[in-house]
Amino acid sequence: MNLTDLQALEERYLMRTYRRAPVEFVRGEGALLWDAEGREYLDFLAGISVCSVGHCNPEVVEAVREQAGRLMHTSNLFYTEPMVRLAERLSASSLGGRAFFSNSGTEANECAIKIARKHAHRRGVSAPQIVSFVRDFHGRTYGALSATPALAANPDLAPMLPGFRAVPLNDAAALRAAVGESTAAVLIEPIQGESGVYPVDDEVLLAAREACDEAGALLIFDEIQTGLGRTGSLWAYEQTPVRPDVLTSAKALGGGMPIGACLTTPDAGEVLEPGDHGSTFAGGPVASAAALAVLEIVDDPALLRGVRELGTRLREGLLGLDGVREVRGRGLMLGVGLAGGIDATAIGTDLLERGLIVNVPEPGTLRLLPPLTVDSAQVERAVGAIEAALLSYAAR
Amino acid sequence: MSDDKKRPAEPRALTSSTAERLAAIVEAAEQAASKVIDDAEEQARRQLTEAGARADRIVAERLRALADELDPPGAPGQGSHLRSVELEPDAETEPAPRPRSGSAGARLLATQMAVSGSSREEIEQRLRNGFDIDDTSEILDAILGPEE
Numbered sequence: 001m002n003l004t005d006l007q008a009l010e011e012r013y014l015m016r017t018y019r020r021a022p023v024e025f026v027r028g029e030g031a032l033l034w035d036a037e038g039r040e041y042l043d044f045l046a047g048i049s050v051c052s053v054g055h056c057n058p059e060v061v062e063a064v065r066e067q068a069g070r071l072m073h074t075s076n077l078f079y080t081e082p083m084v085r086l087a088e089r090l091s092a093s094s095l096g097g098r099a100f101f102s103n104s105g106t107e108a109n110e111c112a113i114k115i116a117r118k119h120a121h122r123r124g125v126s127a128p129q130i131v132s133f134v135r136d137f138h139g140r141t142y143g144a145l146s147a148t149p150a151l152a153a154n155p156d157l158a159p160m161l162p163g164f165r166a167v168p169l170n171d172a173a174a175l176r177a178a179v180g181e182s183t184a185a186v187l188i189e190p191i192q193g194e195s196g197v198y199p200v201d202d203e204v205l206l207a208a209r210e211a212c213d214e215a216g217a218l219l220i221f222d223e224i225q226t227g228l229g230r231t232g233s234l235w236a237y238e239q240t241p242v243r244p245d246v247l248t249s250a251k252a253l254g255g256g257m258p259i260g261a262c263l264t265t266p267d268a269g270e271v272l273e274p275g276d277h278g279s280t281f282a283g284g285p286v287a288s289a290a291a292l293a294v295l296e297i298v299d300d301p302a303l304l305r306g307v308r309e310l311g312t313r314l315r316e317g318l319l320g321l322d323g324v325r326e327v328r329g330r331g332l333m334l335g336v337g338l339a340g341g342i343d344a345t346a347i348g349t350d351l352l353e354r355g356l357i358v359n360v361p362e363p364g365t366l367r368l369l370p371p372l373t374v375d376s377a378q379v380e381r382a383v384g385a386i387e388a389a390l391l392s393y394a395a396r
Numbered sequence: 397m398s399d400d401k402k403r404p405a406e407p408r409a410l411t412s413s414t415a416e417r418l419a420a421i422v423e424a425a426e427q428a429a430s431k432v433i434d435d436a437e438e439q440a441r442r443q444l445t446e447a448g449a450r451a452d453r454i455v456a457e458r459l460r461a462l463a464d465e466l467d468p469p470g471a472p473g474q475g476s477h478l479r480s481v482e483l484e485p486d487a488e489t490e491p492a493p494r495p496r497s498g499s500a501g502a503r504l505l506a507t508q509m510a511v512s513g514s515s516r517e518e519i520e521q522r523l524r525n526g527f528d529i530d531d532t533s534e535i536l537d538a539i540l541g542p543e544e
Contacts, residue, residue: 233513233514239514239522241502
């Protein structure tokens, strides 16, 4: 079956929810992918920050293989060791409270939203509100979607859940004004990912923390994209002046296996009770075993130092290119703002043809999310490819 | 026949005694239930406090582990770059205050970055850029130990 056959079947049988690039990948290793014709690609998207430990990382593969051969699923009516060990490991490396597992990031945010609402009800708030930033992306299930202003505005999907409002990014005054007695939580990405890699300023994070404390609300960090070493620390909040009450994780957590987690402080971990939330597959032994293997790799000071160093090298290399206006982000989560008039989609398409996979989250921006295990030669290769694409564009 | 004749005196006395006993039993049960609730609440408070203390210990242990990695114990001629954090004995009952100002935020930023493995230079750069702190040595020395 070739690419044309796949496209014909997709046209007939798959819902038209994605616009896929015309490539069929069949194999991956580290930061490299190969298509069906044997062509090699350098992957600077890593499955949208999922394959942070590289494609088919041998330790993750072995953990999955071993667990899948022993026990794949029992449901949450029983105990399995990988799930409990993973909860302990995540708690110890984050906020010290409890974990609720899910199968995706949006589900992790649903759990966080439930915690926030119940926490607010307990202090007598009858109509709790959750405050997010304009252009935040928290997911596509209805709770998370309602906290994602750009997508929630789609009238075809109305009505959204009540109790959500958005303020402009990095507007501390607007944030303070939006948080009050009825606020259940401020739910934000410390660095907006899907919108084009826009970090939240330190002073705004401090304002959010203070406003939440004054109102009795929870500060929730959506670390689905920023977490697990992506920014050069295990969690992005570790490079900010605040500590959230709840953080959500997914994407890189399973190294390619679907798993998400809602992690809390000890206090916030006491909010949900039996019957409040649940999931059939969540915390299953195979996904949990994969996540334990991932944590073993990424919760390593040497790897995290490498992420920061390579991130700096990548940033400096990109800033030296004609056509690059700015580079936003931290560690190996970078948004490359192109000079006015440059069509980022055209650059992205050209880069794919040159064998470099990037993403175009908004007009004028390239998003780079390479595996954290990328090496310096691959970073140089990516910078070279982007330079060649920009030069080619300028020569048109 | 009057009602009094139908109802002998002895059973009435018995009824009165039974009511008193019942009242005493109910009171005792209520006291026991109240104690159970108090105990449960006390236990819940204790567990929350312990969980908070565990979280603090985890942070301290990560900081210590990092300190050991940067400066292996017994390494000759080297002082500690990263100061180990020891919990105060009463820290278990007093949750750490959250940052209320830029200064406290700067200290938390520096602490969290140190825990996550950032170097002195990296922390210093973030403090300068994010908080306009010209002299970062006080914060850095407090967390990482004096520079040699």
